[in-house]
Amino acid sequence: MSESIRDRLSDVRREFHRYPEPAWCEFHTTHRLVEELREIGVDELAVGTEAYDSDDRMAVPEDDEIEQWYERALERGADPDLLDTMAGGNTGVVAALDKGSGPTVGLRVDIDALFIEESTADDHAPAAEGFRSEGDGTMHACGHDTHMTWGLAVLEAIEESDFEGELVVFFQPAEEVSGGGHPMAESRFADDLDYLFAVHVGLDHPTGKVVAGIERPLAMCHVDVTFEGTSAHAGKAPEEGDNAMQALGTAIQNAYAIPRHSEGMTRVNLGRAEAGTASNVIAERAHVAAEARGETTELKEYMKSRLTRTLESAAEMHGCDVDIDVVSESPRADSDAELAEIVADAAHDTHGVNSVVPAADFGASEDATFLMERVQEGGGLATYLIVGTDHPTSHHTPTFDVDERSLGIGVEVLRKSILAVAADDP
Secondary structure: OOOOHHHOHHHHHHHHHHOOOOOOOOHHHHHHHHHHHHHHOOOEEEEHHHOOOHHHOOOOOOHHHHHHHHHHHHHOOOOHHHHHHOOOOOOOEEEEEEEOOOOEEEEEEEOOOEOOOOOOOOOOHHHHOOOOOOOOOOEOOOOHHHHHHHHHHHHHHHHOOOOOEEEEEEEEOOOOOOOOHHHHHHOHHHOOOOEEEEEEEOOOOOOOEEEOOEEOOOEEEEEEEEEEOEOOEOOOOHHHOEOHHHHHHHHHHHHOOOOOEOOEOEEEEEEEEEEOOOOOEOOOEEEEEEEEEEOOHHHHHHHHHHHHHHHHHHHHHOOOEEEEEEEEEEOOOOOOHHHHHHHHHHHHOOOOOOEEEOOEEOOOOOOHHHHHHHHHHOOOEEEEEEEOOOOOOOOOOOOOOOOOHHHHHHHHHHHHHHHHHHHHOO
16 A cells, blocks of 8 residues: 555645646546545545536536647546546546445535646745646646645545544535536435535635634626627728627626625626727627626525626627626535534644634635535535635735645544544434
8 A cells, every 4th residue: 555645745735736727627636536546445436427417517618628638637647548437528536435324424625726827936835846837827726736635635534543424525626617516516425415524725814723614605606798799890881880899898887887785795797808809890799707796695696687687788788699608606505503613623622723713704605505505405514614724825826825734734623523523423
């Protein structure tokens, strides 16, 4: 048997960091996870469509992008037979340990990276110490390399423990685009979960601090919008055109004028736009990537409907057609206080933890809420905990990094929490 994962946490995390892959393209990542899981010796290993229904995926990229990452994984030495099971971007893996009668406990960790070019600065540890991203334009800038390491190490620790029950670990693709939580939640592996732990590193909480359960994550939706107009010569016959760029501009201006709601926080943003071909051509096409969020799922639906109406009105005003595609979305789900209390007790008993917060507002969005909601609707308990880390700059920046002291802390908090729910389960 190879060296224990818990004895090489830093090495495992750094390897994942070197080879980041974006949503639904995590081919090499899944390959390495499977290699480690086979070494641990789990009782069930489900990859891609063995783990979920492909039709339940959201925010799936174009085939040519998926193929590029597939070929890159092949070049890096990924198992061709295993890659075949992930064809079409069906990445990710679910691993299960069956250790007798007892509760079924789930742990969800995410595996995808971001389209960010990692810093080459001398004071950026991954660059200075030789584990900077080797995927041009992609980076583990949100700590998912740490999350995967935790998932593997916790599985190993529980396999070697006296835990009684079943542990299911979801190595979920496509969190950054809110595309992978839904298929995991709809899968057979989520059918009978009594408890679910989801976890994140950092989020502006320092090393040694643990938040036992988040509250008020924002429900959200990502929307891709295309305006179709009519091109014309901008000097000779502008009246013959229907200007998609004008429709886009009207939509941007009016989206930010959508009334906020008295029942809670609401958000809207149009974050990326492009239109037109030349200065003397009336733009016949424009595209914008937008999002809407709400403090509750209902408030998200309010913002989504108002945003849709705004986009349609802008298109009509300028004689254009508009295609609105909700590419992904996620609900709100709060942590259960009862399960968060178990996490807090485990954290208090973990070396390196010096501050434990029972609950904290999240303020952002997460598609782990699909799994949380599924478990809670079935009568189970769920919590989303945060293991703090000192990170020199914010998440989603080129110089993001983690304090590797947090690796061992996260493993122990999760291990002790899982053992505690099994011991307390009637």
